[in-house]
Amino acid sequence: MTTLYIQQLKSKKKEKELADQTSIEEFVIHALAFCESLYDPYRNWRHRISGRILSTVEKSRQKYKPASLTVEFVPFFYQCFQESEHLKESLKCCLLHLFGAIVAGGQRNALQAISPATMEVLMRVLADCDSWEDGNPEEVGRKVELTLKCLTEVVHILLTSSSDQRQVETSTILENYFKLLNSDHSALPNQRRSRQWESRFIALQIKMLSEYLIRSSVYTITAMLDCTDRPVLQAIFLNSNCFEHLIRLLQNCKLFLNANSKVADKNEKDLANKLLTEMNEDQVFQGQLDCLAVSTIQALTAVMNKSPAAKEVFKERIGYTHMFEVLKSLGQPPLELLKELMNMAVEGDHTSVGILGISNVQPLLLLIQWLPELESHDLQIFISDWLKRICCINRQSRTTCVNANMGIRIIETLDSHSSLHRTCAENLIALHGSLGSQSVSSEEIRQLLRLLRVDESDYIHPYTTHVTRAILTMARKQSLESALQYFNLSHSMAGISVPSIQKWPGSAFSFSAWFCLDQDQLTLGNANKGGKRKQLYSFFTGGGMGFEAFITHSGMLVVAVCTKREYATVMLPDHSFCDSLWHNITIVHMPGKRPFGQSLVYIYDNGQQKVSAPLRFPAMNEPFISCCIGSAGQRTTTPPPSQIPDPPFSSPITPHRTSFGGILSSASWGGTTEKSKLITKLISAGTQDSEWGCPTSLEGQLGSVIVFYEALQPPQVKALYLAGPNCLSPWKFQESDMADLPGTVLLHYTAKACKNSICLDLSTNCLHGRLTGNKVVNWDVKDIINCIGGLNVLFPLMEQVSHFSEGQIPEGLNESTVSELITPVEGDWVVLTSTKASESRLERNLIATFILIVKHFIQRHPINQDNLIHSHGVAILGALLQKVPSTLMDVNVLMAIQLLIEQVSLEKNMQLLQQMYQYLLFDFRIWNRGDFPFRIGHIQYLSTIIKDSRRVFRKKYGVQFLLDTLRIYYGSDCKYSELSLDDIRTIRTSLYGLIKYFLCKGGTHEEIQSIMGYIAAVNEEEQLFGILDILFSLLRTSPTRGQLFLLLFEPGNADILYALLLNQKYSDRIREIIFKVMEQMLKCTNVYERSKQRIRLREVGYSGLGLLLNEALVNTSLIKSLTNQVISTDPAINFKDLLSVVYISHRAYLNVRVVICRKIFQILQSQPDAAHQISQQVGWQDTLVSLFLKPNFENGNTLHKHSRPVLMKDNDKNISAEDIKRNFDEKTDDEKINSFVSAHVSSDQWSLEDRHSLDSNTPLFQEDNSVGELSFKSENQEEFWHKNPSHLSLDLSGIDSCELSDSGSQMPDSPPSTPSPIESMKTFSVQSDKESSVPNDVGFSDDLSLLESQERCEEELLQLLTNILNCVMCKGLEKSDDDTWIERGQVFSALTKPGISSELLRPSEEIKLILLQKMLEWAVTENREAKINPVTAENAFRLMLIIQDFLQSEGLVNSNMWTEKLLEDMVLLLDSLAAWYSESPVWVKLSQIQIQLLLGFIGRGNLQVCAMASAKLNTLLQTKVIENQDEACYILGKLEHVLSQSIKEQTEIYSFLVPLVRTLVSKIYELLFMNLHLPSLPFTNGSSSFFEDFQEYCSSNEWQVYIEKYIVPYMKQYETHTFYDGHQHMALYWKDCYEALMVNMHKRDREGGESKLKFQEFFVEPFNRKARQENLRYNNMLKQLSSQQLATLRRWKAIKLYLTCERGPWAERKQNPVHWKLANVENYSRMRLKLVPNYNFKTHDEASALRDNLGIQHSQPSSDSLLLEVVKQVKVSDLEEDKLDLPEEEITSRVNIDEKEEQDQKEKLVLSEDCELITIIDIIPGRLEITTQHIYFYDGSIEKEDGVGFDFKWPHSQVREIHLRRYNLRRSALEIFHVDQSNYFLNFKKEVCKMLPFWKPHTISLK
Secondary structure, eight states: OHHHHHHHHTOOOHHHHHSOOHHHHHHHHHHHHHHHHHHOTTOHHHHHHTTOOOOHHHHHTOOSOOOOOOTTHHHHHHHHTTTOTTSOHHHHHHHHHHHHHHHHHOHHHHHHHOOHHHHHHHHHHHHOOGGGTTSOHHHHHHHHHHHHHHHHHHHHHHHTSOTTTOSSOHHHHHHHHHHHHTOOGGGSOGGGOOHHHHHHHHHHHHHHHEEEOSSSEEEHHHHHHOSTTHHHHHHHHHHTTHHHHHHHHHHHHHHHHHHHHHHHHHGGGGHHHHHHHHHHHHHHHHHHHHHHHHHHHHHHHHHHTTOHHHHHHHHHHTOHHHHHHHHHHTOSOOHHHHHHHHHHHHTSOGGGHHHHOOSOOHHHHHHHHHGGGOOOHHHHHHHHHHHHHHHTSSHHHHHHHHHTTHHHHHHHHHTTGGGSOHHHHHHHHHHHHHHHHHOOOHHHHHHHHHHTOOSSTTOOOTTHHHHHHHHHHHHHOSSSSOOSEEEEOOSTTOEEEEOOBSSOOSSOEEEEEEEEOOTHHHHHHHHOSSOEEEEEEEEEETTSOEEEEEEOTTSOEEEEEEOSSEEEEEEEOSOOOOSSOEEEEEEEEEOOSSTTOOOEEEEEETTEEEEEEEOOOOOOSSOEEEEEESSOOSOOOOOOGGGOOOOTTTSOOOTTOOSGGGGGSTTTTTTSOHHHHHHEEEEETTOHHHHHOEEEOOOSEEEEEEEESSOOOHHHHHHHHHTOTTOSOTTTTOOGGGTTSGGGEEEEEOGGGEETTEEOOOSTTOOOEEEESEEEEOOOHHHHGGGTTGGGGGHHHHHHHTTOOTTTOOTTTSOOOGGGSOOOTTOOOOOOOOOHHHHHHHTTSHHHHHHHHHHHHHTTOHHHHHHHHHTTHHHHHHHHHTTSOGGGOSHHHHHHHHHHHHHHHHHTOHHHHHHHIIIIITOHHHHTTSOHHHHHHHHHHHHHHHHHSHHHHHHHHSHHHHHHHHHHHSSTTSOOSSSOHHHHHHHHHHHHHHHHHHHHTOOOHHHHHHHHHHHHHOOOHHHHHHHHHHHHHHHHHOTTHHHHHHHHTSTTSGGGGGGGGGOTTSOHHHHHHHHHHHHHHHTOSSSOGGGGTTTTTTTTOSHHHHHHTTTSOOOHHHHHHHHHHHHHSSSSOOHHHHHHHHHHHTTSOHHHHHHHHHHHHHHHHHOTTHHHHHHTSTTHHHHHHGGGBOOOOTTOOOSOTTSOOOBOOOSSOOOOHHHHHHHHHTSOHHHHHHHIIIIIHHHOTTSOTTTOOTTSOOOSSOOOTTSSSOOSSOOOOSOSSOOOOOSSSSOTHHHHHHHSOOOTTSOTTOOTTSOOGGGGTTOOOOOOGGGTTSOSOOBOOSOSOHHHHHHHHHHHHHHHHHHHHHHIIIIIOOOOSHHHHHHHHHHHHHHTOTTTGGGBSSOHHHHHHHHHHHHHHHHHHHHHHOSSOHHHHHHHHHHHHHHHHHIIIIITTOGGGSOHHHHHHHHHHHHHHTGGGOOSHHHHHHHHHHHHHHHHHHHHSOHHHHHHHHHHHHHHHHHSOOOOHHHHHHHHHHHHHHHHHHHHHTOTHHHHHHHHHHHHHHHHTTTTTHHHHOTTOOOOSSOTTHHHHHHHHHTSHHHHHHIIIIIHHHHHHHHHHHHHHHHHHHHHHHHHHHHHHHHHHHHHHHHHHHHHHHHIIIIIHHHHHHHHHHHHHHHHHHHHHHHHHHHHHHHHHHHHHHHTSTTSTTOOSSOOOOOEEEOSOOOTTSOOOOEEEOTTOOOOHHHHHHHTTOOOOOOOOOHHHHHHHHHHHHSOOOTTSOTTOHHHHHHHHHHHHHHHHHHTSOOOEEEEEEEEEEOSSOEEEEEEEEESSEEEEEEOOSSOGGGOOOOEEEEGGGEEEEEEEEETTEEEEEEEEETTSOEEEEEESSOGGGTGGGOOOSSOEEO
8 A cells, every 4th residue: 555655646647736645645654654663663763863872781672573574675665766756755754764764673674675776776865866956955955864874774784794694785885875976967967057956966975975963963984984893894995995986076076166167257247136146155155165075084084093004095095195185276275174184183073182192193294284375374373273282292192293204394384484474383383393302303403494594694584583492492302301212012912022031041130121101091091990901021931930010000010920829019109100201110039048038129210219028039940931021921811710729818827837938928028017018919820810900011112121130239220220211331331330230131122223123132142022013213303413513503593693683683582581580688699590490481582592402402412512612612602692682681691501501510521611611601792791680690690600619710710800801891991881880880899809709818929910910001990999999908808918918018019009199180089098008018017127118118208209299289188198108107207208298298288288287296296306307307498398388279279178067076065166266366376386285286186196106006097997898989978087086175186187188079169158177277275174075076157257267277387387397496406506507597598588488378577587486485495494505505696696687687677577575585585694794795796686676676666565675675774884985876876766756756655765765864974975965954863854854855956966966977887887797697697598408409309309210110110011011911812802703703604604505404595606716735745636615706807907907997985885994994804814714723823822832931042044035036035043942034135025024933833844955056955844835945055964953853854
């Protein structure tokens, strides 16, 4: 009925079509459903199409079998699909469900239903596309899906059936399936090939490849291959040419695309109307084609999944290159296609790569090759990122990629950098770096470097940064030390089979091997509940006894020993070996030393013993026939349970048990620790598989394996570990402990000695093993680099970096890492330690990255270290670092250098370390181009390593090196634009600290000479002060300062510092620090006093220093220091030096002179012989008087205006300046002097008070020595010298200190309102002791004017200096002879020198008056104490003569000279002498002088003086009888003149003169006959009216006539006869004094000139000579550095020529033409047989043009060319020299070194002869000189070409041979041959044979 109804439904009649057929359709559907339930009762088919998979348990529960299939089903099914165009699709689906239910219901029915007819129906259903246009697309699609699922079930059923049961073969079905899949659509008529048809056909193809369900996608071919016997089905697929069909399908997709484009061209005219429709259709069609391509890749993946054979077949038949071309022809790939290719590589989801790993690396290579052609940058970034993840996930992935030469593919892809996005390129380079850390070939490195080539030298390749980091990754590696060659035993059947060992050679068993287990193995092992034991080794005898070691599924090592009954194990607990790291495991089985002794097992991990436990030792007398390493070996045969004995541990322990197995019992193990009980286990033999799991291979990597037949000792185990996994002969270069080790080796396997699966035994036993698996041989980049040029091949990377400008520096390279440096509280700079974190942080800087590359390349690699040494790599690296932009030089570079040097130190390569020090660490040309943290960090690191090994660095990088560094890089010539002055000062301080460190424990002669030369040569104040401060600090605090003193006291060292005082550009602090150094040296007690004479200027004197200072301003500091040195540093004061300093100070300010005078006066008061000592000095008068001179400076001010206001400190109260001034003004001159003498002797700042005598060694200018070191800042302290407290209320030390301060911060032209300390100069009043507690802090106000301060300063200077002169003249000159008085008179002559009057502070007569008053006071005192002493009387008489002369000369002009003080002292002196009453002519003369002076005082003094003189004269007249008429007339005339003036002017003087006149008249009344001439004269006999009467009488004519006619003539006559001779005598006296003064001044000046010459000879000339020597040495050093730099650059140029040659790794993209020239090398026949490249080739066009009179075409010179020309003139260009003439350069440098060494020896002349130099074209006369070291030829010709002659100098070492020659047939010539093949022909006037005996060099052969 069903057949009938179906036939009816297929009918084409119209009436049937119109009839209602619903009931028929329902019947057919129910009938088919009934049949489906009948043949598939458990609905297996429905479960499968719904996506549910029945488990084995569920299938086992299906008890009822389906009904047997009727034989009519196949015809029924076939007829239903015949002519079924009008049959509904739903009915067709029901039929397909029925077929599927039959196939899925049971195998018997399925095999019956699967027939050629049914297969034909299924294929027809798929191929019938005609009905698709009329039917419902969803129903048609459903039908196709059911058909494909039916085919899948058919394939699975046929695969599980036998061949005799099958009606159709699987291969036939697949053949028809693929034929349908690739059916030719082009054969169809054009009307049927519409766009809709094509779309549907492609959809069919997609469904045939993959079937889309509702929730999940089930791939058809994948579903077919998802069966239990997958390999068989894969083989069937391969036999069906599935790969060809799938690739052809992709090609058909390309045809669809081409056809589509043609249709689009035909419809181009309708484009305007159909634009939107066509675009949508194109997008949908393209999307379907993309899905088809993705499905094809999925099908290919399914076929090749887990089938190495399928992969090989695909590679041979199709090839991935062809597949790539096909995929590329489809256009730009979609993301899904690229993902599917990655899925093909991992054979699963690529996001699960961490679990799956790489199974097929070829798709990844295809993706890498495809990257440049991807237009989407997002796709490039996505793919490259996933490639990096997939390939770098673990070691296996990296190894797989390396073996597939992925590195070459990556480089080829990177070559198209213009098509790659920057991030994509970065990912690829990082991927290559990761792969290179595993293994890299020389070709890869060569291609990678060639990738970075640029056409222009100043261009930077965009990959440079990332390639540099990738190379660092390669060199550093991603893990610890790993094996480069190993056996890959990942497969479960892999391993090494060892031949049988018939007899064990030794008595023990030792196994040592390197192995590595991946970390993911731990996860997989835990997932396997049954577990496996990964065999490390197994050595068993035929009886099943032997050794075994394995790794459990948890990664724990177990060592086992199997006997006949027991299986004993020892575990290594708490340690998992599944960590992807290489381990060195050593297992030592040691038998008992005596019978029944305890045998032990030792387990070592990486050279350290981990376990020591007792373990049974099997019998070794049987052959070991089953020996495997890393292999599963034979499965353990488990005996029946009845034959398995009980485990020994489980049986009770009996004390009488003595079997060998009892040794391992618990009783015998009772002495072991609890831990040993936990790590040991004992089971019965044969049960190990059930206990520990089935044996399998190591499933990891196995490195070198060594088996010993003797026990290894711990040192030997450690040595094997330290040898590393890559050492082929670990005992070759070891200690003596390893000497016997090679003789105990049983077998030795390594992957490098494996070929064709045969592992060669490296021992002498020839136990060659057989490898199952494969070997892996990796190449380390450290080794590979030597195949392409060594480490020098990387230096062009650094050179490219040097072309980075600030704008070109990539992001991340200019990041400042200063913030990462931690600055401690003390402010010290630190350098981070060498940790991995810090190293990764350094990679931000490209320069630091490159330095890290060098570090890792030489790490544990002696070959690379030697390569770096012999190729001058360190020097080249240093030269390249000097070209790096300063923006890249930061702290990261410093830290990288630190890590590099630390690594070299660990390597203990001293030669390389010294080069690192010379060219990197101590080359400041590298370090002076960064910022301040970079520079100071470098110096801090220097100080760290220097302090660790001071002796190592002292000789080469000691004081001289640091001083040169300061002068070159931080001197006045260096540019400070990059750093601030404070930063420069800090750096200098750090370098000075290093110098101080070198000298603190003792200096050498050379170091002191270096310092002195530095001081002499450098002209910068900052540097001078720094080094002098170091010296001063060392002389004070150094524990070995005694040695420094001895060195500095040598001539030409410290003494030449005096020359610095002559340089006026230096400030006071330089002079102060110099004198501080001198003071410390003079205080030294380690040397004799005679050694200090040079420092004290004994031979030279200080006067020469004063003359050399010229007329410049002498500042406070210099005078202070000089005075301090003269007074305090000498046991006895040298007054000659003191006066020299005084003479120098006359050019100083007044305040300085005041303090000097205070010091001198203090010395005069404290030392009795001081005045005498001063008086013995030549020209002391003019020296002291010169202090009266006005300061003649440009500012015109005598005050030190620069000083700050004085604030003298006080603790209680302040005394106003007015009170001080008033107290001072109220005092008389005597009180002022007494106050000065009593107070300032103790309170003076320069005094040696403070409980110290003048003879003590207390410094005159005390410094505050509490500070350990001087600051570099200027000492602008408030007080220069230490303040000494005193009992005075006013501490004048504050005044002195401020007077003597010299503040350089203010200018001399400061405004007048500036407060000056001189305002209170004269305020030195004295208070009582009760007021001693009055505070010293007296605040001087600024109310006093500047003029008053100046006057006070002058007044004090006047008082002090006159006191000094008086003291010297009185105390120093005690005699009274003429010479003594001439000495005294020179003081007055000095005051009256021509031209000096206008230059004195006060008028000379005023100074003389003060001086005479003081001398008169001294004379009064002296004559009062010694009344009968003739010397004092004579001195008094001469003094009166001088006073008389002074008053008669100066007093007549200036009446102020007649002072009351002078009158009083004179009267006292004359009274003490009693000259009025003596008859001696001297005293008569003195009395006459007395009368003359008294009359002078009466006539020119004031009232008080007149009264005193009148009273004194009246007294004298009353006591003396006047007998001389002329004398009487003289007295009367003088008095009458004064009297008449008084009456005329009506002054009070008349009242003083009347009594005197009365007395005089009464005495001479009769003598002058007054009774006759003056009859009207009033009586003088006591008349009360005499006063008035005489006044009237004086105006009378009688009196006036008498006076004029009688008195005045006699008066003049008396004056002439009495005083004229005295005036003449005094004139001669003053003449003698002036002449003596001139003579003494001449002597002083002559001594000063001699002192000046000596000063220049002893100090200035040695100073200049040392400066010249130092500059010469300094320039030679700079020249040597320049030559060294030039030599390094030349070597680098030579290396670059090698690297950039045609076949070099850096070969230029455009090779320049190579020009050649004859080499300079000659053979012994003078033949030049070799051509060398000419790198300076020139066509000589200009010369040719000049030759042909064509002229030279001159172009307008540019600024750059002009600049280049200037540079050429400054520095000789080396372009003329050949770049590769390095051997000659090396010879020349060696010759220079030899010459330098030979110069140290004294060169002596051996022979000198006239000769001729014979050349080809000329004869040059000259002279030959032969010395002990050289041969000289001096050109003697008159005319020399271009002024240059043939002068030569040859070292003996360069002469190879000397031959006798004939010249003009005479044996008179020599021909000298050099080692460089040059020769010279010399002819002599006499025969050579007579000359040669005088010269017999040892190294030259004479022929």
